[in-house]
Amino acid sequence: MLTPENTVIGFIGTGVMGKSMAGHLLNAGYSLVVYSRTKERASDLLDSGAVWADTPKEVAERAAVIFTMVGYPTDVEEVFLGESGLLQHGKPGSYFIDMTTSAPSLAVKIYEEAKKKGIHAIDAPVSGGDVGAREAKLSIMVGGEEEAFEAVRPLLEYLGTNIVYQGKPGAGQHTKMCNQIAIASNMIGVCEAIIYAEKAGLDPENVLKSITTGAAGSWSLSNLAPRMLNGNFEPGFYIKHFIKDMKIAIDEAERMEMDVPGLSLAKSLYDLLAEKGEENSGTQALYKYWKN
Incomplete structure (x- = not known):
């Protein structure tokens, strides 16, 4: 079970929605490692006790569960598949949860590459905007292996109120x-x-x-x-x-x-x-x- 006592969470992307989402996990008592292209966007989280990482690689090395909330599919690809990316440096048994709205085909590619390394990859885009993120009332649409979804569901419940497993990898997207x-x-x-x-x-x-x-x-x-x-x-x-x-x-x-x-x-x-x-x-x- 992924409890605050045994789990370090990583969060990549602390923009309009990501900052609030990461804050809910921090407030739940989890140790939080954050990375964003603009460090200033994470300043409130850092002031509240989150730890800064200089690259996605550092997040992957420190965290067992990593959420990503970035801008474009190209950003998702870089964060997951780049030389300093999560899949290159992630630990077997880790959970990667991409909450960016991205291409379904990319979600499938990330899942397949992650599986080769013993990493659980889930696509879990959200709806609800800044208000839903701030109030932890997001709708979360999940694709991936159902067993992995059930493992991280308690964490998703800190972020949203309507969490639905949609099916195979890419189904969330x-x-x-x-x-x-x-x-x-x-x-x-x-x-x-x-x-x-x-x-x-x-x-x-x-x-x-x-x-x-x-x-x-x-x-x-x-x-x-x-x-x-x-x-x-x-x-x-x-x-x-x-x-x-x-x-x-x-x-x-x-x-x-x-x-x-x-x-x-x-x-x-x-x-x-x-x-x-x-x-x-x-x-x-x-x-x-x-x-x-």
């Missing part, structure tokens, strides 16, 4: 693609509804009181529409990362010979925003498409 596809079209609907309310001369905040609890209700409508109205476009989830996710989903859909017109439209709108310098804004900045 495929499930996250389903999540992102649903969000993509929904965000268009949320923005259009708010803009429509404004143009009709309604009080949008009052409109939200009616529609958030009805059939139109969604997480984005309840959590992101108020941010739009308040002019708050700070990232709970970056546009640049959402574009990355949508591209992965489109590529996977093409492999399955599936047409995704709603997803393609959403990506095209977000691409336009990114070209206008909004790539580091939160996904709710799609609202600006109608305002610019």
Whole structure:
């Protein structure tokens, strides 16, 4: 059993969501080793007792369980498969849990390479944004061997409330693609509804009181529409990362010979925003498409 007394946890990637997630594990009493490309992002964790590592290699050498929450599949590949990466230096029996939204095919590759070294690799992307990470209420979608999932489930329970084992390696990432596809079209609907309310001369905040609890209700409508109205476009989830996710989903859909017109439209709108310098804004900045 992976208890605070016998387990050192590593956490790689302490950005908007990763910092909160790592903090929950630290608060649970686990010894925590952290690495991020920008050390300043880990300053709060270090002040609270986490130990800094200069490379993923150092994390692999110190920790028995390692969480990763980085930006892009290229980052995942570097962290796991690079010369100073986790698989090159990880200990047999370790558990590697990648919570980055990444390509399902890469998750399978990491699993296969890890298995050769006696390491358990799990893909466990999340949904819930900065709020879910901060409140430990993330949805966690897990792919990998079920026995490995059950071993780390108690740790995942410090991070989320909806933890579902989806199946074989890569299944967690495929499930996250389903999540992102649903969000993509929904965000268009949320923005259009708010803009429509404004143009009709309604009080949008009052409109939200009616529609958030009805059939139109969604997480984005309840959590992101108020941010739009308040002019708050700070990232709970970056546009640049959402574009990355949508591209992965489109590529996977093409492999399955599936047409995704709603997803393609959403990506095209977000691409336009990114070209206008909004790539580091939160996904709710799609609202600006109608305002610019």
